[in-house]
Amino acid sequence: MANKVLNYIPKDSFMHRLSGTTKLIVFLTFSFLCGLSFDTRVLLFLLVLSISCFFLSHIRLSEVKLMSMFLVVFIVMNFILLFIFNPNYGPELYGSRTVLFHIAGRYDVTLEQLFYQFNVSLKYVIGFPVAILFIATTNPSEFASSLSQIGVPYRISYSVSLALRYIPDIQTDYHEIAQSQEARGVALGKDVKISERIKNSVKILMPLVLTSLNRIDEIANSMQLRSFGKNKKRTWYMQKKMTASDYLVIAFCVVLFVVGMIITNQGGNNLYNPFI
Amino acid sequence: MKNDSVQKVVATGIGAALFFVLARFVAIPSGIPNTNIAFQYAIQAVFAVLYGPVVGCLSGFIGHVLTDMSWGGVWWTWAFATAVYGLIVGFFAKKINIKDGNFSKNEIITFVVANLIANAVAWILVAPIGDIVIYKEDASLVFTQGFVAAAGDFIFAVVIGGLLLYGYTKTIAKSGSLDKE
Numbered sequence: 001m002a003n004k005v006l007n008y009i010p011k012d013s014f015m016h017r018l019s020g021t022t023k024l025i026v027f028l029t030f031s032f033l034c035g036l037s038f039d040t041r042v043l044l045f046l047l048v049l050s051i052s053c054f055f056l057s058h059i060r061l062s063e064v065k066l067m068s069m070f071l072v073v074f075i076v077m078n079f080i081l082l083f084i085f086n087p088n089y090g091p092e093l094y095g096s097r098t099v100l101f102h103i104a105g106r107y108d109v110t111l112e113q114l115f116y117q118f119n120v121s122l123k124y125v126i127g128f129p130v131a132i133l134f135i136a137t138t139n140p141s142e143f144a145s146s147l148s149q150i151g152v153p154y155r156i157s158y159s160v161s162l163a164l165r166y167i168p169d170i171q172t173d174y175h176e177i178a179q180s181q182e183a184r185g186v187a188l189g190k191d192v193k194i195s196e197r198i199k200n201s202v203k204i205l206m207p208l209v210l211t212s213l214n215r216i217d218e219i220a221n222s223m224q225l226r227s228f229g230k231n232k233k234r235t236w237y238m239q240k241k242m243t244a245s246d247y248l249v250i251a252f253c254v255v256l257f258v259v260g261m262i263i264t265n266q267g268g269n270n271l272y273n274p275f276i
Numbered sequence: 277m278k279n280d281s282v283q284k285v286v287a288t289g290i291g292a293a294l295f296f297v298l299a300r301f302v303a304i305p306s307g308i309p310n311t312n313i314a315f316q317y318a319i320q321a322v323f324a325v326l327y328g329p330v331v332g333c334l335s336g337f338i339g340h341v342l343t344d345m346s347w348g349g350v351w352w353t354w355a356f357a358t359a360v361y362g363l364i365v366g367f368f369a370k371k372i373n374i375k376d377g378n379f380s381k382n383e384i385i386t387f388v389v390a391n392l393i394a395n396a397v398a399w400i401l402v403a404p405i406g407d408i409v410i411y412k413e414d415a416s417l418v419f420t421q422g423f424v425a426a427a428g429d430f431i432f433a434v435v436i437g438g439l440l441l442y443g444y445t446k447t448i449a450k451s452g453s454l455d456k457e
Contacts, residue, residue: 031350038412067348074347085417093412123411127349135345155285160338162289163296167342170290170297201302201315202436206443208294209322213444216290220283228282271412 009136015057019240020138020146022249026053027134029253034126037264039272040115043122046260054129059136071128075121082117083107090116096275112275140164145236154234162219170212177207284327288334291323295339300346317429318436320358321365321391325374325441329366336362353406357398361429364394372441379445384438391433399426 010016015023034046061068082089087106090113091097098111138146144161148154186200223229264272298316316339324332337359344350368390372383403425404418 031352035352035410067346071348082414082417085420086414089414120413124349129348131345131348131350155281156288156334159285159288159292159334160342162286163292163338163342166290166293167296170293171301174297174301198432198436202439205315205319205436205440209319209440209444210447212290212294213326216283216286219290220286223286224282229285 007136008139009059009063010139011058011137013056013058013137014245015053015133015137017243017245018137018249019242019246020142021149021240021242022246023134023138024143024146024150025250025253027130029257030130031127033257033260034123037260038119039260039264039266040119040122040274041272042260042263043119043126046126047122049256050126050129050133053133057133057137059133064132064136067132068128071124075124078124079117079121082120083113087113089113093271094273094275098275115274139238141238142236142240145239148234148236149239155229158228158234166215170208173211174204174208177204177211284331287323287327287331288338291320291327291331291335292338292342294319294323295336296342296346299339299343314429315432315436317358317361317433318440320362321387321433321437322440322444324362324366325369325372325387325437326444327366328369329363332362332366332369333359334362353410354403356406357403360402361394361398364397365390365433374441374445375448377445377448379442387438387441388434391430391437395426395430395433399423399429 030046030050034043037043087108087110091110093116094112096112100109100111100114102108141161143164144157147160148157181200181203186203187196295316298319299314302315317336320332320336320339323335337355340355340358341350344355368386371386372379372390374383399422400419404413404415404422407413407418408415
């Protein structure tokens with residue numbers, strides 16, 4: 001069974017030609033800046049950027065349909081939940097209160113709350129195209145070399161590469177075990193009670209863990225035979241040479257991050273407050 | 277054992293892959309978004325016990341980040357909390373000498389205590405505080421999420437992780453298990 005979720009979509013585009021390292025830096029810059037900043041101006045700018053990057057990659061929206069649908073559902077649910085839990089968090093955060101209309105009890109719809117929730121949703125939306133881009137345009141084998149290039153120790157990078165390599169295998173294992181247990185009468189469908197499902201899942205996890213432990217020994221032995229870990233450094237089979245556009249993009253990321261953080265922290269905290 | 281460090285590299289990778297597969301395809305929603313009661317922490321606990329804190333920590337972190345990425349956005353504070361969880365359970369690994377084939381009363385108690393501490397620290401302390409400080413989330417929401425996650429993961433990790441460890445010890449011959457006839 002093909003690995004359908006961390007799906008590399010090979011194409012020829014500007015984004016595909018960039019080295020994995022550059023794309024990793026782009027991804028981390030967006031991810032951290034978007035995490036740290038609550039400044040709406042910065043977030044909107046990031047949104048425009050990330051959407052334009054998405055178009056540069058020639059990846060079609062239909063190719064990532066499932067993930068985008070999940071994102072929309074998640075944002076809507078999160079939006080409702082944020083409001084139910086504390087409809088007065090926005091006003092607290094921004095220090096002012098503009099009531100639009102009243103629902104019931106403590107539930108007032110305020111401009112501040114809507115603005116706060118808009119910002120939160122914005123964060124989810126921004127992360128999405130960049131994460132998808134990174135996954136869809138980076139060959140999984142190149143991922144490990146990128147990690148090691150930005151300074152992650154090569155053993156850890158290699159672990160990541162092993163994880164990516166074995167996710168499809170373990171997925172297949174899981175389905176095979178689940179099916180053969182189902183043939184023996186271990187039910188897992190949605191109509192089974194939760195307690196029953198949990199009990200039955202152990203019957204699947206047990207063989208899965210044991211085969212995985214055997215697999216670990218096997219892989220470790222063959223790596224040992226090939227002298228893995230003998231030297232302080234290693235080279236990577238899939239490593240792209242850095243080109244001028246790579247350096248340009250990285251430089252841009254650095255500037256973006258620094259400027260973004262400066263703008264964000266202007267007012268003493270990481271909020272952009274239009275209400276004062 | 278000289279093979280140890282290579283084995284840890286592999287165990288981290290395979291552990292992360294297991295974490296990913298279970299998190300992505302076999303999760304039971306708890307009713308609060310962002311919070312699934314899931315099997316991956318049971319597996320992470322098992323790996324932490326078998327291979328120690330470093331593997332427990334990194335396999336969880338890598339697995340968590342990859343899972344989040346596959347949904348299109350990494351929630352770093354929770355990924356970090358996952359790492360803390362594996363690290364803490366792993367610290368108790370030396371006390372749980374599973375490789376000898378023992379998983380009896382003492383080991384079980386240690387395993388339960390380890391999970392209690394690790395879950396409390398990771399989900400009630402690290403994750404919510406990170407969310408409040410960095411992501412400016414609402415405290416009542418993240419602490420509720422934290423408590424639900426801590427309770428769910430604790431029960432799951434102890435019951436399922438415990439059963440898995442118990443099953444694992446059955447597959448290895450105990451030292452001194454030979455009887456004279």
